[in-house]
Amino acid sequence: MVSHLGGCQCRRASALAVVRGRARSALDGTGLSSECRRSASRSARGKATARGCLSRGSAKTVSLPYKIATLLYCFNAADEVLLLHRAQEPNRGLWSPPGGKLKTDIGESPYVCACREAHEEMGLVLKPTDLQLTGLISEHGYQGNTHWLMFLFEVKPRLIAVPPPHAEGTFQFFPRAALGGIALPETDRESIWPWFWQHRGGFFGAHCHCHEGGRNEWTLEESSVSGGARTPTSA
Incomplete structure (x- = not known):
């Protein structure tokens, strides 16, 4: 019985590690999903932020007096x-x-x-x-x-x-x-x-x-x- 429980726990831990690994690989350093990173690379179709993806066609703004x-x-x-x-x-x-x-x-x-x-x-x-x-x-x-x-x-x-x-x-x-x-x-x-x-x-x-x-x-x-x-x- 003890051996059976130990095997289940190992399998669960392994599955959890896989899920966590996939989650980490789907995010970059800012927490953006791979979809948002792809969207950010296409400036004509919008920009990505830590909150998600901006709407497409956003106008470029410049900080000036x-x-x-x-x-x-x-x-x-x-x-x-x-x-x-x-x-x-x-x-x-x-x-x-x-x-x-x-x-x-x-x-x-x-x-x-x-x-x-x-x-x-x-x-x-x-x-x-x-x-x-x-x-x-x-x-x-x-x-x-x-x-x-x-x-x-x-x-x-x-x-x-x-x-x-x-x-x-x-x-x-x-x-x-x-x-x-x-x-x-x-x-x-x-x-x-x-x-x-x-x-x-x-x-x-x-x-x-x-x-x-x-x-x-x-x-x-x-x-x-x-x-x-x-x-x-x-x-």
Whole structure:
């Protein structure tokens, strides 16, 4: 009887060792199954983590500084838009709306930032109610060095003169039809300007994933188009 029990115990111990050995061979050093390791090797089909396998097609993310800025879309009585020929980076040598970065260290709001930048760059005295938030743009990895969050404001009062040159560059009014013939940032040309014109008086939110090699992947995340009449004032 003792000999029979001892044999059963040996067989059970041997079977348990085999099971444990198979379990160890099915896992790597992080505890991932062989299936997850195979999935991780196919980056286009997802990534593996210690909790399991991520969904396929996950976008590559990059850790970069995140900056918040405002852009000011100013018009004259002829509905020409004011652009800045930038003398500084980013977008040096290109035409873009004036604006600037929020003072995040003091908790500055986007509206206050826009009013401050309007005064510093163009000599305009604005208040938050003079601004219409038309768009919100996030850019992942713009120019490979920065993530951006940008608030796009249309300035309601109409400008009556071209602002004088500034350290950031020189100003000029352009009719809408002329924008296709001037040097613009590629992201502006691709999507931001078309969406701005489409949503003028409404609102849109969009995200751009800037890939290596210059390819931009856009997602329109919110769209509200307004067909209401606009009544311009003067600044």
